[in-house]
Amino acid sequence: MDKHQVKQIFDDIEVPKKALKKAIHQAVVRAENESNTRRRFKWGRTITNGIAVAAVVCILYLTSGLFLPSVNKAMGSIPIVGQIYKEFQDKVGLSLFKSNLVTALNQKAESRGITVSVNSSYYDAGQLVYNFTVDNFQSDEKEISYNVDEANFNDNVSINYDSLMLKKLNNKQYAGQLRIYTNGTEIKNGDTVPFVITHINEIQGNWRFKLPITKKNANYLESSKVVSAYHNRYQFSNIQVENGKLGSVLQFTIDYQGIAKHDTVEINEVKDDLGNTYEMSASNIELGDRKKINERTIRAKGQTQLKSPINPKAKKLTLIV
16 A cells, blocks of 8 residues: 555544544643633644645625614613623623523523533634533532534534533532524524533533523624635635624635645634734634535534724735735
């Protein structure tokens, strides 16, 4: 068997990325608890053989999507919500909370004597975020992990595995924040997200919810242009930018061609034609599973989170991959 055949066999091996990320995350949480130290853990590094690629994307027009707000009870009457946003250092959530743009929820589930209560949610720039508390769980750890059942999720969502962590509020209560990546144009008010916790730390249980989706408003920049990069190995289409409260999200479909079909592309920054540079806060995000189009092409729905909103006057973006 020659080197090319060996490489082809190696490239065709399917890697269970979701399971791998979850296992790595759980190991990190355990290591942090054992050493009693805190460190930041970032998912996914690009696999592009160290080559920087620039792809130019023409932004054709700006559209505004307005979504009817739901009738919320005053969030100011629920101080625990604001406390959770502060605990998780969620600047977007805290800003929306102060502007009364967070949706109040009141869903509870009990299993093994432990009660989980989902109390609030918001949608912003490609992310659905749900706050909840865990009562009657005894532990000395400041942070513990939890697992969720992803079997009922569709291809429009992907869990942020870094969010599968609970933080201790007091001796009898932990707080959690489920963070889900999604495409705002493919979900609508009235839809629900299945949220099933299967383990809290190492305690197996069944805490089951159907969480409503509520979107307030969103502004979109869209492009119908298809862009290829690095000798047509990567082809971007369905490109869309959505501005949020403090940041923005770049949504796209990417086709990996030929020898690049097992690569992972990470967009490190975006530049517009007005001279602005937008740094990414999270990249290498894929919504759902990759799909095989043909023997040479693998397709994925991608997302990159940016630290600031895109200037709505921009007509052209350059993606630094």
